[in-house]
Amino acid sequence: MSSHAASADPRAFARRLTLPRVEAGPLATVAFAAVLVAVALEGGGGLQLGPVTRVELAIDVLAGGLTAGAVVAGGHARRMWGAVTLALMAGLVVLTALSIGWAVQPSDAWIEANRTLSYLATMGAGVALVRLFPERWPSLLGGVVLAAVVVCGYALLTKVFPGALNPDEIYARLRQPFGYWNSVGLMAAVAGPACLWLGARRAGHAALNALAYPALGLLVVTVLLAYSRGSLLALAAGCATWFAIVPLRLRGVAVLATGALGGVLVAVWTFSQNPLSSDNVGLDERATAGHELGLALAVMVVVLLVAGLAVGFALAQRSPSLGVRMQVGVVVLVAIALVPVGILGTLASSQRGLGGSLSQGWKDLTDPNASTPANAPDRLTAVGSVRARYWNEALKIWQAHKALGVGAGGYATVRPRFRNDDLDVRHAHGYVVQTLADLGLAGLAVSLALLAAWLVAAERAVGLRGGTRRAHWSSERVGMATLLAICVVFGVHSFVDWTWFVPGNAVLALLCAGWLAGRGPTSERILRTVAPRAALREPWRVGLAVAAVAVGLVAAWTSWQPQRSVSEGYDALASAEAGRFAQARAQVADAQRLNPLAVDPLFEQAAIERGAGDTPAARRALEDAVRKQPANPETWLNLAEFELAEGRKPQALAAVGSALFLDPRSSAGIATYLQASRETK
Numbered sequence: 173m174s175s176h177a178a179s180a181d182p183r184a185f186a187r188r189l190t191l192p193r194v195e196a197g198p199l200a201t202v203a204f205a206a207v208l209v210a211v212a213l214e215g216g217g218g219l220q221l222g223p224v225t226r227v228e229l230a231i232d233v234l235a236g237g238l239t240a241g242a243v244v245a246g247g248h249a250r251r252m253w254g255a256v257t258l259a260l261m262a263g264l265v266v267l268t269a270l271s272i273g274w275a276v277q278p279s280d281a282w283i284e285a286n287r288t289l290s291y292l293a294t295m296g297a298g299v300a301l302v303r304l305f306p307e308r309w310p311s312l313l314g315g316v317v318l319a320a321v322v323v324c325g326y327a328l329l330t331k332v333f334p335g336a337l338n339p340d341e342i343y344a345r346l347r348q349p350f351g352y353w354n355s356v357g358l359m360a361a362v363a364g365p366a367c368l369w370l371g372a373r374r375a376g377h378a379a380l381n382a383l384a385y386p387a388l389g390l391l392v393v394t395v396l397l398a399y400s401r402g403s404l405l406a407l408a409a410g411c412a413t414w415f416a417i418v419p420l421r422l423r424g425v426a427v428l429a430t431g432a433l434g435g436v437l438v439a440v441w442t443f444s445q446n447p448l449s450s451d452n453v454g455l456d457e458r459a460t461a462g463h464e465l466g467l468a469l470a471v472m473v474v475v476l477l478v479a480g481l482a483v484g485f486a487l488a489q490r491s492p493s494l495g496v497r498m499q500v501g502v503v504v505l506v507a508i509a510l511v512p513v514g515i516l517g518t519l520a521s522s523q524r525g526l527g528g529s530l531s532q533g534w535k536d537l538t539d540p541n542a543s544t545p546a547n548a549p550d551r552l553t554a555v556g557s558v559r560a561r562y563w564n565e566a567l568k569i570w571q572a573h574k575a576l577g578v579g580a581g582g583y584a585t586v587r588p589r590f591r592n593d594d595l596d597v598r599h600a601h602g603y604v605v606q607t608l609a610d611l612g613l614a615g616l617a618v619s620l621a622l623l624a625a626w627l628v629a630a631e632r633a634v635g636l637r638g639g640t641r642r643a644h645w646s647s648e649r650v651g652m653a654t655l656l657a658i659c660v661v662f663g664v665h666s667f668v669d670w671t672w673f674v675p676g677n678a679v680l681a682l683l684c685a686g687w688l689a690g691r692g693p694t695s696e697r698i699l700r701t702v703a704p705r706a707a708l709r710e711p712w713r714v715g716l717a718v719a720a721v722a723v724g725l726v727a728a729w730t731s732w733q734p735q736r737s738v739s740e741g742y743d744a745l746a747s748a749e750a751g752r753f754a755q756a757r758a759q760v761a762d763a764q765r766l767n768p769l770a771v772d773p774l775f776e777q778a779a780i781e782r783g784a785g786d787t788p789a790a791r792r793a794l795e796d797a798v799r800k801q802p803a804n805p806e807t808w809l810n811l812a813e814f815e816l817a818e819g820r821k822p823q824a825l826a827a828v829g830s831a832l833f834l835d836p837r838s839s840a841g842i843a844t845y846l847q848a849s850r851e852t853k
Contacts, residue, residue, distance in 0.1 A: 200308050204315025205322065208683075212323050212359065212676025217351040219598070219673075221283065225735040227675045228290040229728045235293035236724015238300040240717035244708060246303030247699050253692035254299040257629050260622040261292045267618055268580045271611060272769065275579020276586055276803040279734065279770035284580035284610075286731040287673070293727065294679050298686020306698040309651045310376075312687060313366045316658065316680060320363030321387050323349065323676065324394040327356050331397070331448060332466035334458045341458075344449050345547055346398040355674045357400025358665050360391040361407035362680060365414045365657035367391065371427030371480065372420040375647050382480030385431045386473040392435025393469070397442060399551050402668045410661035417634065417653045419645050426483045434476045438468050443549040451547060540564040540592070559601045559668065565590045566605035570612060577612035578803075585804055588835035599670030606670065629689040630656050648694045655688045737767035741776045753784040771797040771807055778814065787818065798827075805834035805841070812844050824848040 215227040268285045275281035301308070327346045330338035338348055345353040370376075371384030395403045411428060415421055447453045447461035540561040545554035568590045569578060578586050583606055584598040591597075600606040607615045631637060633652045662681035666672045692698075708714060744759035760780060763773040774797040781790035794811040801807050812827035825848045831841045 197308070197311055200305070200311035201314035201318060204312055205318035208315060208319035208676070208680050209322050211679045212319070213349055215675030215679075216349065217355060218675055219351075221735055221738060224287070224675060225731055227679075228286055228731040231290045231297070231679065232293050232724045232727040232731060234724075235297040235300070236721045236727075238297045238304065239720035239724070242300035242303040243713055243716045243720065246300065247306055248303070251692065253632070254295075254629060254686065254690035257622065257625045257689040258292070258296055258299060258686075260618065260625050261295055264615070264618050264622060265289050265292050267611060267615060271576065271579040274576055276582045277579065277584075277801060279767060279772075280581030280585070281579045282767070282769055283734055286727075286734070288580075289727050290731065291678060291682055293724065294682040295686035295689070298683045298688075299690030301683075302687045302690040303698065306691070309648060309655075309687065309691075312684065313369055313651055313654055316366045316684070317363050317370055317384070317387055319680065320359055320366075321390060324356070324360045324391055327394055328390065328397070328465075328469060331458070332462045332469070334462050335455060339455055343451050343547060344453070346394060350674060350676060352671075352674065353398040354400045354402055354665075354669050355671050355677055357395045357398040357403030358406065358662070358669075358671050358674075358677050359680075360394040360398075361400075361403040361410065361665065362658050362661045362677070363391055364388065364407045364661065365410045365654050367431065368411065368414050368418075368424045368427050368657075369650065369654040371431075372418075372423035373647065373650065374420075378481070378484045382477055382484055384427050385480030385483075386434075386476040388427060388431030389434035389438070389472050389476045390469070392432050393438050393442075393472075396435065396439035396552070399547065399549060401552060401554075401557075402665050404552070405668070406661045406665040409664045410657045413660045414654060414657040417636065417656070418650055420650065423487065426487075427480075430479050430483065431476060434472045434479075438465075438472050441468060449549055561593070562587075562597060562599075562601045563605045566600035566602070566609040570605075570608040573609075573612060575612045576614055577608065577610045580610050583609045588805060588838065589833075591837060594837055594839065599673060601670050602668055603666045603672060626685060626689055630659070630685075632693055633688050633691040635693065635695075646694060652688060652691060652694060655684045658684050659688065733766050734770070737763045737770060737773060740766060741773050744776055744780060748780040748783050753780060756780045769800075771801050771804065774800070775810055778810070782814075790814065791818075803834065805831045805838060808834065809838065809841050809844065812841075812848070816844060816848050821848050 211227055211231075214223050216223050218224055265285065265288045268281070268288045272278045272281040272285065301312075305311075326337075327348055330341070330348045331346065334341060341348075343353075346356045347353040348356070350356055350359075367384045367388040370387070371381055373381060395407060415424060418424065442448045442465060445461050445464070447457040448465060544556050544558050545551035565587050566583060569583060569586050583600050586609070587597060600609060603619075604616065607619055611618075630652075634656055635649060659681055662672075662677065665677075671677045740759050740763035744756045744763060747753075747759060748756035757777075757780060760773055760777045763776065764770075767773065774793045778790040778793040778797075781787070781793060791811075791814065794807070794814055797807040798811055808827050808831035812824045812831055815821075815824035815827060824844065828841055828845045828848060832838065832845060835841060
């Protein structure tokens with residue numbers, strides 16, 4: 173709780189206002205931010221194979237290089253911290269890859285294995301970076317703040333300048349650049365604890381520290397305009413973690429209260445503007461209101477920056493005593509504890525009373541058939557959600573395949589058998605239920621072991637047990653606690669949503685998690701015991717470095733194959749459309765060779781053979797697809813539609829019957845069945 177003597181001198185504060193010349197620290201911050209922004213913009217919502225593949229290729233190659241660099245030139249501690257965490261993460265990768273053998277959708281399982289492997293590479297990169305540049309942890313935190321501000325700033329600009337950036341948007345909720353509003357909200361939420369660190373730290377330049385205030389204001393506006401309740405919950409959990417651990421509570425409260433107030437005021441004003449808070453609004457109206465929003469955001473940024481400078485100057489002029497800081501810390505913790513009490517009091521004073529309100533809220537939260545709130549600002553205070561429906565379906569899938577699940581990525585294929593709606597949903601909106609459905613108890617056991625190992629590593633770095641908790645809070649220890657809070661935000665959100673599939677969200681959190689796991693105790697220095705040139709003369713180091721690069725290249729090559737197959741399939745269809753059937757057959761054969769687990773090349777082969785007039789070959793391709801994926805309703809439906817088009821009604825009815833068993837609410841399947849039934853009669 174003690175502060176440096178210079179911090180009480182206003183002249184020292186004024187000197188700190190002079191921005192530094194560009195050095196390795198700012199450059200490293202910009203580098204971290206540039207990588208995170210590039211991943212977010214290129215990866216998008218994680219639903220398109222091409223962009224995700226490009227992100228995975230870059231991560232795998234970069235992680236291999238960083239690991240090789242850490243082996244040769246990195247510092248070394250008493251132990252290889254983070255090894256257990258990485259080993260268990262590798263175990264999850266192996267289980268995901270093995271699930272290809274029993275997956276209902278083997279191609280999707282391969283894609284999920286590639287994704288999980290890139291996440292392992294991201295954690296490994298975090299461990300390698302802390303070995304290479306242990307003193308650059310402020311650059312990582314600064315990069316998180318800068319990346320979040322850039323991405324969320326772009327999201328807000330799509331409302332300020334809709335004509336230039338988002339002319340075809342029909343929703344009021346922020347969803348760009350991910351295409352998914354909760355990913356936008358999470359991108360803002362993960363940087364919340366980092367803003368607390370930036371504004372509360374005693375080190376650093378005062379002008380830079382003051383930027384935490386407008387940054388947090390922009391992030392709060394983003395979360396609220398995304399109408400993301402999960403992000404609000406995750407942000408609250410992350411900030412609560414930070415305040416519970418870090419002793420800089422007075423400074424942190426100043427940042428949180430000031431920044432959040434500015435963000436809330438702008439968001440409330442936005443909610444009152446119909447063109448900014450309603451769906452299906454014309455472009456002209458959105459543009460006019462958007463310009464007003466831009467002015468409000470600019471005013472907020474200026475006011476919060478001035479407030480940040482004023483708070484910093486006040487704290488530098490008269491540093492609060494130890495007793496005052498302890499009292500404020502107690503007040504903050506009590507205020508956090510009183511939040512649920514206030515919520516219960518509000519419910520008790522409602523028309524239903526406490527019992528009725530809790531009962532209705534629980535029903536809205538857990539009833540799969542409960543009504544869901546509309547895409548309007550008042551959804552921020554609503555309890556109902558579609559998650560109960562998706563979770564219920566995931567648990568039904570797990571109950572039928574308890575030990576190993578239906579294979580990674582299989583939820584989307586099997587869900588139609590259990591659904592009671594017409595929605596096509598690819599994810600269960602929750603890591604635990606999705607893991608149970610896809611990988612069963614085995615996947616959940618490995619995930620829990622991984623979580624436990626990482627928590628032990630994180631506790632070691634932050635120092636939360638016994639005498640270490642009362643040890644001196646160095647600036648690095650505060651930074652490690654901030655990384656922990658960032659990971660808490662991501663973990664809480666992943667429990668209630670599918671955003672761990674979104675590269676921009678997951679890579680940021682996993683990089684922080686890897687750094688934290690690989691740091692070890694902050695009291696233990698990471699020293700470079702061997703000079704890089706001398707290390708190159710040690711065969712085992714060179715061998716490990718070469719192996720790391722080779723593994724990264726092999727992982728990148730493996731991730732590339734499904735996308736290569738898709739590209740070859742598209743080229744084959746284009747060749748067939750141009751009448752070059754021999755070339756089309758060769759291209760579709762290459763697509764099947766590149767991804768022998770997928771059925772799409774077989775569908776494309778059937779289309780090519782039909783175009784060439786070879787009906788038996790087209791039928792054989794569709795029958796091969798059914799044999800390859802008999803639990804996939806799409807294979808049966810494609811065969812049924814083909815048989816119906818060829819006038820083979822009994823065969824069409826048999827095939828569509830299997831399709832409807834696997835997906836009883838398929839509109840295409842029902843239409844095919846009715847048509848085949850009428851024509852048969």
